[in-house]
Amino acid sequence: MRALPTPGRRCQIVRFAAVGGVNTLTFSACYLPLHRLLPYFAAYTAAFVTSMVGSFFLNTCFTYRTRPTWTKFLLFPLTQVTNYGVQSAGLVALVGWCGMNTAVAPLVAALCALPFSYLVSRRILRPSARTGPTTKAGPPPVRSGGPA
Template structure:
């Protein structure tokens, strides 16, 4: 795979992540008006996973969409969460990065890792 293709895919991945984040936050805020906030969050989060799978499979990496891939895709989110939780702890407790800033640093660090995991996963399912 060429460096140009990888860079193009990474840009599309980041744009899709931005769209997904904005959409899920908007959905959460809308749903929590009529539902308990935990239910609203769960529905918005699940919708975000569905959108992420569809967007990354069809737009970013152009891989076939399948039920097997769809039901296994949340493993990428699990891996991302576990890595993010460890990094957040290290940044706050060891490197003394303020709690309000550390999540932003975590996002910057984990985007490339999540990109690689997503690409690997979607090409295997």
Template sequence: MRKVLSDALGNEKIRFLVVGASTTLASYASYLLLTTAMRADIAYAISYVAGYIWSYLANSHWVFHTAPSWQSFMRYPLVYLTQAAAAFLMFKVLVDRIGVPAEWAPLVIIVATVPLTYLISRAVIRRKTSAAGK
């Protein structure tokens, strides 16, 4: 069993899913907590930003084995801007048009956007830049 777990965690995609799951759980828990004190859309935005910071650090260190840097941190918003555009649009559609309860909408959004987020995260974090800053 230990070997199976070790092999699984040696796989970049599995590590990405583990980080994603921890980000999702923490973000969702903070979202639910925040909705007791504020509107759901504001709570979602705050929990999203907190998840963004955790995701960058964990993906850099553990998933892609790259030291965090200001350069990659400044590029990382490309991941979340792309994912956020899709997520916030989906949130409005799911809650306002389809009638999905606001407590469940973030979970549907996560499942729908994981593949996009993985591909963009990997490209942004691993991207090498030249010494000339190109």
């Protein structure tokens, strides 16, 4: 059984959810106008990419409180591959199989992808201490001879 999240981790999850709310608004602000001009899936993809760039900066600076770097920026789309896949499959299923309205279906699909998105983005933007170089201070060297 897993331990409960620490208070710091809980705050991080709350910040992630807040960023998700902002991303949802950004996505909707892009998707809904584009939906009138483009096929729904093209509008969805353009809105997704736009909100992903915003998500990177909000998550690095606000959620995980880490410095944005070019490396993280270039890796961040990898964190969204799962998210995009889950959302895309959900969108197609909700619209094609369930007949859901194309203006609402992306929001429902996004909710299904949230847990995956959090875990993967945390892994990329806040790598564990084990992934970086280690500089452990070992015991002091033993000196031979003479009093200590």
